Structures are given as structure tokens and as C-alpha cells.
Amino acid sequence: xxxxxxxxxxxxxxxxxxxxxxxxxxxxxxxxxxxxxxxxxxxxxxxxxxxxxxxxxxxxxxxxxxxxxxxxxxxxxxxxxxxxxxxxxxxxxxxxxxxxxxxxxxxxxxxxxxxxxxxxxxxxxxxxxxxxxxxxxxxxxxxxxxxxxxxxxxxxxxxxxxxxxxxxxxxxxxxxxxxxxxxxxxxxxxxxxxxxxxxxxxxxxxxxxxxxxxxxxxxxxxxxxxxxxxxxxxxxxxxxxxxxxxxxxxxxxxxxxxxxxxxxxxxxxxxxxxxxxxxxxxxxxxxxxxxxxxxxxxxxxxxxxxxxxxxxxxxxxxxxxxxxxxxxxxxxxxxxxxxxxxxxxxxxxxxxxxxxxxxxxxxxxxxxxxxxxxxxxxxxxxxxxxxxxxxxxxxxxxxxxxxxxxxxxxxxxxx
Amino acid sequence: xxxxxxxxxxxxxxxxxxxxxxxxxxxxxxxxxxxxxxxxxxxxxxxxxxxxxxxxxxxxxxxxxxxxxxxxxxxxxxxxxxxxxxxxxxxxxxxxxxxxxxxxxxxxxxxxxxxxxxxxxxxxxxxxxxxxxxxxxxxxxxxxxxxxxxxxxxxxxxxxxxxxxxxxxxxxxxxxxxxxxxxxxxxxxxxxxxxxxxxxxxxxxxxxxxxxxxxxxxxxxxxxxxxxxxxxxxxxxxxxxxxxxxxxxxxxxxxxxxxxxxxxxxxxxxxxxxxxxxxxxxxxxxxxxxxxxxxxxxxxxxxxxxxxxxxxxxxxxxxxxxxxxxxxxxxxxxxxxxxxxxxxxxxxxxxxxxxxxxxxxxxxxxxxxxxxxxxxxxxxxxxxxxxxxxxxxxxxxxxxxxxxxxxxxxxxxxxxxxxxxxxxxxxxxxxxxxxxxxxxxxxxxxxxxxxxxxxxxxxxxxxxxxxxxxxxxxxxxxxxxxxxxxxxxxxxxxxxxxxxxxxxxxxxxxxxxxxxxxxxxxxxxxxxxxxxxxxxxx
Numbered sequence: 001x002x003x004x005x006x007x008x009x010x011x012x013x014x015x016x017x018x019x020x021x022x023x024x025x026x027x028x029x030x031x032x033x034x035x036x037x038x039x040x041x042x043x044x045x046x047x048x049x050x051x052x053x054x055x056x057x058x059x060x061x062x063x064x065x066x067x068x069x070x071x072x073x074x075x076x077x078x079x080x081x082x083x084x085x086x087x088x089x090x091x092x093x094x095x096x097x098x099x100x101x102x103x104x105x106x107x108x109x110x111x112x113x114x115x116x117x118x119x120x121x122x123x124x125x126x127x128x129x130x131x132x133x134x135x136x137x138x139x140x141x142x143x144x145x146x147x148x149x150x151x152x153x154x155x156x157x158x159x160x161x162x163x164x165x166x167x168x169x170x171x172x173x174x175x176x177x178x179x180x181x182x183x184x185x186x187x188x189x190x191x192x193x194x195x196x197x198x199x200x201x202x203x204x205x206x207x208x209x210x211x212x213x214x215x216x217x218x219x220x221x222x223x224x225x226x227x228x229x230x231x232x233x234x235x236x237x238x239x240x241x242x243x244x245x246x247x248x249x250x251x252x253x254x255x256x257x258x259x260x261x262x263x264x265x266x267x268x269x270x271x272x273x274x275x276x277x278x279x280x281x282x283x284x285x286x287x288x289x290x291x292x293x294x295x296x297x298x299x300x301x302x303x304x305x306x307x308x309x310x311x312x313x314x315x316x317x318x319x320x321x322x323x324x325x326x327x328x329x330x331x332x333x334x335x336x337x338x339x340x341x342x343x344x345x346x347x348x349x350x351x352x353x354x355x356x357x358x359x360x361x362x363x364x365x366x367x368x369x370x371x372x373x374x375x376x377x378x379x380x381x382x383x384x385x386x387x388x389x390x391x392x393x394x395x396x397x398x399x400x401x402x403x404x405x406x407x408x409x410x411x412x413x414x415x
Numbered sequence: 416x417x418x419x420x421x422x423x424x425x426x427x428x429x430x431x432x433x434x435x436x437x438x439x440x441x442x443x444x445x446x447x448x449x450x451x452x453x454x455x456x457x458x459x460x461x462x463x464x465x466x467x468x469x470x471x472x473x474x475x476x477x478x479x480x481x482x483x484x485x486x487x488x489x490x491x492x493x494x495x496x497x498x499x500x501x502x503x504x505x506x507x508x509x510x511x512x513x514x515x516x517x518x519x520x521x522x523x524x525x526x527x528x529x530x531x532x533x534x535x536x537x538x539x540x541x542x543x544x545x546x547x548x549x550x551x552x553x554x555x556x557x558x559x560x561x562x563x564x565x566x567x568x569x570x571x572x573x574x575x576x577x578x579x580x581x582x583x584x585x586x587x588x589x590x591x592x593x594x595x596x597x598x599x600x601x602x603x604x605x606x607x608x609x610x611x612x613x614x615x616x617x618x619x620x621x622x623x624x625x626x627x628x629x630x631x632x633x634x635x636x637x638x639x640x641x642x643x644x645x646x647x648x649x650x651x652x653x654x655x656x657x658x659x660x661x662x663x664x665x666x667x668x669x670x671x672x673x674x675x676x677x678x679x680x681x682x683x684x685x686x687x688x689x690x691x692x693x694x695x696x697x698x699x700x701x702x703x704x705x706x707x708x709x710x711x712x713x714x715x716x717x718x719x720x721x722x723x724x725x726x727x728x729x730x731x732x733x734x735x736x737x738x739x740x741x742x743x744x745x746x747x748x749x750x751x752x753x754x755x756x757x758x759x760x761x762x763x764x765x766x767x768x769x770x771x772x773x774x775x776x777x778x779x780x781x782x783x784x785x786x787x788x789x790x791x792x793x794x795x796x797x798x799x800x801x802x803x804x805x806x807x808x809x810x811x812x813x814x815x816x817x818x819x820x821x822x823x824x825x826x827x828x829x830x831x832x833x834x835x836x837x838x839x840x841x842x843x844x845x846x847x848x849x850x851x852x853x854x855x856x857x858x859x860x861x862x863x864x865x866x867x868x869x870x871x872x873x874x875x876x877x878x879x880x881x882x883x884x885x886x887x888x889x890x891x892x893x894x895x896x897x898x899x900x901x902x903x904x905x906x907x908x909x910x911x912x913x914x915x916x917x918x919x920x921x922x923x924x925x926x927x928x929x930x931x932x933x934x935x936x937x938x939x940x941x942x943x944x945x946x947x948x949x950x951x952x953x
């Protein structure tokens with residue numbers, strides 16, 4: 001497997017170097033050497049669908065920062081590598097980015113398992129990894145900047161909403177996830193949380209499937225049987241990732257699961273997962289993120305039109321009318337880094353880290369996000385979205401203000 | 416006794432309907448506006464507004480009510496700060512009370528129902544649909560009635576039943592109504608209701624009866640208790656049968672996918688002995704060919720759109736067969752009998768193909784519009800639900816298998832392939848053009864992989880790296896079945912599919928995969944030649 005992915009990584013690095021990065025970076029005119037920024041996102045394998053979006057918005061944001069004169073008189077240069085959805089490759093390529101490309105910071109990873117793989121590398125080299133996904137928490141490293149929410153300010157509010165009268169008073173929970181650290185930790189936390197809410201163990205089911213799993217017919221049938229049993233309203237907490245998401249939804253549509261009967265809370269579901277689906281039968285299923293593209297703010301309108309222009313001028317294969325939370329987080333992260341570097345008057349990771357504490361950045365979701373002074377988690381707003389018939393999300397609920405991130409959940413030990 | 420009871424209910428219902436009909440005279444636009452503004456005000460008034468919307472629709476303003484209801488449910492209803500709410504759909508904005516165009520679409524976002532409101536709207540919409548002039552709509556609504564009965568207004572259902580002419584719909588509605596008798600004071604009514612519930616065995620009926628038994632433990636007469644317990648036993652039996660059928664069906668459909676994916680390989684690896692790691696990529700190319708066909712049909716032949724999947728079958732076969740023959744001509748033929756080099760070369764080809772497709776189509780999942788007849792499925796009985804896309808996969812897999820088998824066993828071309836692969840030198844000395852046969856056989860294998868791609872577009876997501884996961888499964892099936900035996904491939908995919916689906920509900924998908932792999936290792940240790948080995952002299 002490794003050798004295959006290595007070849008694939010080399011192949012795509014060549015392709016990426018020849019097609020994407022060269023024409024876009026303006027070397028001419030920059031007086032000093034450009035500052036290298038590592039972009040560690042898969043463009044092949046099961047995560048390619050999502051991570052390639054992050055790579056491209058990162059390149060777009062770098063172009064934007066360069067257009068405004070770069071950082072400290074130097075242009076930024078995005079160094080793209082493809083770890084091919086192979087977790088150990090993230091560590092290898094991360095190391096390569098730091099040692100041979102001398103990057104000032106790395107933006108990368110989607111799954112937690114890839115972040116865990118890069119973590120020892122950035123710690124050993126004392127570099128910075130900006131991580132744009134909401135995740136399971138339970139981690140704090142001075143070398144990782146967490147741009148999105150831990151579960152305390154994403155998953156738990158959504159579950160709480162579903163248990164409220166407005167949300168349909170969920171009493172029983174079917175937890176279905178891909179088999180790795182994020183779903184397992186989320187579900188462990190959820191079990192602890194539900195215990196404090198007086199939900200008995202008999203009202204919980206937990207199932208895991210391998211990465212890239214697509215044969216959901218048996219599981220969907222079990223979900224239907226579980227929901228029909230006595231004990232109150234059942235919901236599905238879905239933590240499968242990658243290609244498993246559309247596969248699961250396809251089966252749910254075919255077997256007739258509707259949000260009015262069994263709502264599915266898809267924690268990793270973004271607009272891009274709905275791309276190949278007819279979402280009319282999915283209307284009402286939920287997801288929770290810090291940003292949904294329907295939010296009406298001037299900055300969001302600007303970002304969406306920038307992205308659409310960028311996709312069209314560079315003839316990218318993405319949908320020009322779709323922006324998702326992790327893209328916004330990546331965008332904010334790069335701006336945050338540039339601000340911090342300017343403030344620190346240096347691009348050295350240690351100086352940037354010091355400057356980051358307490359720094360604020362405009363959030364297209366309509367908040368002003370703030371970097372926590374002590375733990376390198378970003379304070380963000382929180383939203384619950386409901387799938388609409390147009391392959392996107394409508395905003396069902398949003399928090400009034402940014403929420404304090406709590407990296408270590410008090411519920412983990414209670415499960 | 417029963418007749419008397421029905422008459423009582425009927426009298427009560429008639430009175431209620433009389434009252435409802437009197438209050439629901441046709442609405443003028445200002446009255447409509449008032450109703451919708453109540454809705455837009457939010458809070459408890461929303462529920463009342465929906466109830467009024469239903470009674471208006473039931474009385475005689477059905478078209479307008481249905482229009483507003485659809486807009487509310489599908490995110491097409493916009494409440495505005497000032498002025499009348501607006502319905503948006505297919506690009507035009509309509510004033511919601513007069514249904515006249517109002518020019519520009521409003522700046523406000525459409526109404527998004529919460530889960531609770533979504534349920535209320537679903538119930539209201541089912542109630543409304545019971546009175547639709549269209550039989551199909553009424554039929555769908557009647558099916559909903561059974562599921563949502565607790566929430567529906569019984570008087571409305573009674574009334575719909577009285578108005579109904581269609582026998583099927585009548586039966587569905589009367590079964591649903593009979594269920595309500597569970598709460599009746601009269602034992603005879605209760606027994607009838609229990610029988611009605613037992614008639615449609617399902618997990619839901621089981622829950623209904625279990626709850627009924629638990630709730631009325633102390634007050635119930637022995638006859639009803641006995642009847643309930645007997646009904647529960649019947650339901651349990653049906654549920655067990657349903658479960659067994661479900662598992663068998665799941666196994667069969669998984670086997671269908673495995674068979675599709677492995678058949679081509681069984682020829683290429685089994686007969687020609689070429690370890691083709693690019694096999695998965697032929698599947699992928701087949702899927703992308705289907706995608707191109709779909710797009711072309713959508714653009715040029717929208718009327719025939721649903722048939723694209725059948726058009727894609729020959730096209731994908733030919734495209735993949737040509738790709739396969741090209742691969743054979745350019746790469747494989749220099750590497751026969753050098754398995755290690757073949758392995759490396761096809762590996763490189765596989766990566767090259769993935770990257771090529773990635774550059775051409777992008778790395779995201781491509782969007783397929785499923786043909787209408789492959790959407791959804793059918794409830795067979797008690798928890799046994801079949802989906803059309805799986806049926807399609809099974810049927811197509813069997814079709815492909817039958818064709819491939821016939822081709823290899825019963826045609827001259829098949830005979831030549833077998834002759835060449837079994838005793839190459841003898842075949843050549845008898846005048847068989849071995850090189851051409853190799854090429855054609857390789858093309859056939861690749862073409863069959865392309866057909867697997869067509870099937871998979873309806874089941875999994877299609878992206879450049881989709882082939883990698885199937886190539887492992889395909890090799891598993893072929894090695895287990897015995898290289899070179901098509902029957903072996905079919906039997907082993909059936910076995911693997913069923914074993915996988917039997918284990919999965921018990922121990923999870925990960926365990927199922929582990930169990931299958933361990934099983935294969937054990938079998939291969941005992942029978943290295945596979946289950947159905949071809950007797951050849953090599």
C-alpha cells in the first residue's frame with residue numbers, strides 16, 4: 001500500500017508542480033525570496049474530494065495576500081504536496097516541507113488521524129500546523145493552531161438542540177462512524193454527555209465501518225429497525241467520512257429514511273458531499289459547523305464571488321458556487337498567519353506563535369473570531385444547518401456570539 | 416354492535432365536518448394574507464395557521480393550500496418584513512396570496528422549518544393530499560396515513576374514506592382506521608384492531624402492540640391479552656423471516672457487485688495469467704464513460720434521459736475494451752510470463768490512469784442523476800425492503816456472467832481462448848493466432864470491468880480513485896474461486912457476499928472484513944489452487 005501511495009504522491013507532486021503552482025505565483029517583482037507555505041492536502045484517495053478544495057482556497061488566499069503586497073515585503077509561495085489519503089504520508093511529506101522546502105507554516109489535514117500523524121513532526125521541528133476542521137478535541141500542542149471548534153462548541157449544542165422540544169425531543173441515538181480516532185472520541189464524549197442527561201445505555205447503539213466503506217444496506221436497515229422500537233424518537237449521529245457519506249445518504253434515500261422520521265445529524269457532512277446526490281429526499285437532515293454559505297454578510301458575499309472567479313479563471317474542477325466551512329477556516333487561518341507575521345515582524349514559527357495569542361480575525365460567518373490567549377484554539381460562532389433541496393444547507397440555528405472553545409471535554413471520563 | 420359503533424363515529428364526524436365546512440368558505444386574498452401573516456409571526460400561532468391551511472384546502476381552496484404547503488416544505492416560502500409573503504420556485508417570485516408574479520425575488524431568506532415543524536408540515540401535507548384530485552397523490556398520502564396515524568386528524572381520515580372511490584386507497588385507509596380501535600372501550604373493537612395490526616407485521620406494529628400490552632396491563636380482558644400475544648408471536652415470526660430474507664438479499668446484492676468487479680479479472684488473471692493491477696481503473700473508466708453518456712443524453716436527448724444507463728452499457732464495454740487492447744499492445748505483450756514486471760508496469764499504468772482522469776474530470780465525486788426507475792425501493796414484507804438499484808446490480812451481474820460464460824464455453828472464440836491459455840504452444844502449432852487471441856481476451860476482460868463501472872455508478876460514489884478498493888476485492892474473489900474458472904468466480908463472490916453480510920449485523924463491518932480475509936487465507940492454505948481449479952497441464 002505504501003509503495004503505491006508513494007508512487008502516487010510523486011506522480012501527483014509532479015503534476016501539481018507543473019500545472020497548478022507555477023503559473024500562479026508571481027516571482028517577478030518580489031525583491032526578497034518568497035516565503036514558503038506548505039499545503040498538505042490530499043488530491044487523491046478517499047479524502048481527495050474535500051481536501052483538494054482546501055488546497056485551492058489556500059492558493060487563492062495566498063494570491064490575495066500577495067496582491068496586497070505580501071508579508072514583510074516578501075511574497076508568499078504555496079508549496080503543494082499530495083499525501084494521497086495515506087496517513088503516514090502526511091508525516092513524511094510534512095517533514096519534507098519543513099526540512100527541504102523550509103516552509104514557515106503548514107496548512108493541512110482533514111481527518112484527525114492525519115493530524116495525529118503530522119503532530120510529532122511539527123513538534124520535533126518546532127513548526128506550525130494550521131488545522132481547519134472541527135474535530136474531537138482532547139489535544140493541545142503549541143505547534144498546532146486549531147482553526148475550528150472542539151465538540152463542546154459544535155457537536156454538543158447540535159445534540160442538545162435535537163433533544164429540545166424544537167428539535168423533536170430525541171431520546172435514542174444510533175451512532176454510526178468510520179473506524180478511527182475522531183468518531184470514536186466523539187461518540188465516547190457523546191455517551192458521557194447523554195449519561196448526564198439521563199439517557200440509559202439501552203437507548204444507544206454504536207457502529208463503526210472501515211474507511212471508504214460504501215455498502216450501507218444492512219446498517220440502514222438496522223437503523224430503521226432501531227427507530228421503530230419503543231423508547232422514543234431516534235436519531236442518527238453520523239460520523240462517517242469521505243466517500244462513505246454520499247454512499248450512506250444514497251442508501252438512506254433508497255430505503256426511505258426521511259428527516260421527519262429519523263433525522264440524521266451528519267457531523268462531517270459538507271455541501272461537497274451532497275454534490276452527486278438528489279437532495280430532495282434528504283431535506284431536513286442536519287449538520288453543524290461554524291459556517292454555512294447561506295449566511296448573509298458582506299465578507300461572505302465577497303469571499304464567495306472571489307472563489308467563483310478564482311475557480312473560473314483557473315478552470316478548476318470545483319463547483320464555483322460552493323464554499324464550505326473548512327475552506328473558510330483555511331482562508332481565515334492564512335489571514336491570521338499573515339497578520340501575526342506582520343505583527344511579529346518575522347515569519348519564524350516561534351515569533352508568529354507569540355503574536356497569534358489574542359489576535360482577532362474577521363469571520364465570513366458574521367462574527368469576529370478570536371485566538372484564545374492560552375490554548376491556540378480559535379473562538380468561533382456555531383451554527384446548525386438543515387439540508388435543502390438545492391444540495392446545500394439552510395441555517396436552522398446560530399449562536400449569538402463566538403463561543404469559548406473547551407479543548408478537553410469533561411464528559412470523556414463519564415462514558 | 417360494530418355497525419352501531421361506526422354509525423356513532425360517523426354521526427360525530429358528520430357534525431364536525433359540517434362545522435368545518437361552514438367555517439371554511441373560499442378565502443379572499445386578504446383572508447389568505449391574514450392566514451400567512453399569522454404563520455410568519457411564528458410561535459404557537461404557526462401551528463394554528465397550518466391547521467387552518469389544511470381545513471381551507473380540504474374545504475375547497477385545495478390548489479392554493481397545496482401550493483403554499485409545498486413551498487413551506489421545500490424552502491420556497493419567504494416571509495417578508497413588509498408586504499405579502501412570496502413563493503419562489505423555478506426562477507419566478509409569486510405573491511403568496513394572489514399567486515401573481517411580483518417581479519424581483521425578495522432579499523430575505525426562505526423559511527426553514529425546524530424538525531418539529533417539518534413533522535407538523537408532513538402530517539398537514541398528508542391530510543391535504545388525501546383530498547387531492549389526483550389518484551396517485553391520494554395513494555401516496557394514504558400510505559403516509561398508516562405511518563403517521565397518531566398525529567393525523569381522525570375525522571379527516573374518515574371523511575377522506577367516505578369520499579374515496581379507489582379500492583386500494585380505501586383498504587389502506589380502513590386498516591389505518593381500524594388500528595385506532597386499540598384504544599376503544601369495546602372488546603370486539605379492540606380484537607378487530609389487534610387483528611388489523613397483525614395483518615401488517617412490521618417493527619412498528621410490534622412496538623404498537625407491545626406498548627398497548629404494557630399500558631393496559633391491569634385493565635385488559637383475557638381475550639384481548641391472548642389475542643395480542645398471539646399477534647405478537649405472528650409478527651415476530653414474520654420479522655424473523657423478514658430479517659433472514661434481508662440478510663440473504665444484502666448478501667446477494669453484495670455478491671452481485673463482487674461478481675461484476677471480478678468477472679473481467681477472472682478472464683485476465685485467471686485465463687491469461689496477467690496480474691493486472693490496473694483492473695480497478697477499467698472499472699473507473701467504465702463509470703466515467705457512463706458519466707459522459709449521461710451528460711450527452713441530458714444535453715441532446717432529454718426525452719430518453721432515463722435510458723442512459725442502458726446506452727452506457729455497450730458504450731462502456733467498447734471504450735474499456737479498446738483501452739484494454741491498447742494496454743495489451745503497448746505494455747502487456749512484452750511482459751507475458753514475467754509476473755513481477757507485469758505487476759509493476761500495470762501498477763504504474765493504474766496510477767497514470769487515475770491521474771489522467773483526475774486532470775480531465777477533477778478529483779471530486781461526479782454527479783449522477785439516477786434514472787427514475789432505479790430510485791427508491793419496495794417494502795416486500797415485515798422489515799424486508801428491496802431497493803431497485805441493488806436489484807439492477809444483481810440482474811446485470813447475472814446477465815454479464817451468463818454472457819461471459821456462454822462466450823467462453825460455447826463459442827469458437829472462447830474455445831480458442833481456452834486452447835491458447837491451456838496449451839499455448841500446441842494451439843499455436845495448430846494455427847491459432849495466439850497473439851490476437853491474447854489481445855481480444857484482454858479486451859474482453861477490460862470491457863467486462865467497464866460494465867462493472869456502469870453498475871457501480873448507481874451504488875457507490877464515482878471518483879478517480881474508486882477503482883483501487885475494488886481491485887483488492889476482485890483479486891480476492893478470483894483467487895478464492897480458482898484461477899480460470901468463471902463458475903468458481905461466481906460461487907466465491909456469492910459465498911463472500913453472503914458471509915460478509917451475515918457477520919456484519921452481528922459483529923460490525925470491520926469484523927466482517929477481517930473474518931472474510933482470514934477465511935480466504937485458511938482456504939488458500941488448504942487449496943492453493945482455489946475452490947474450483949481448472950485441470951490443466953502447465
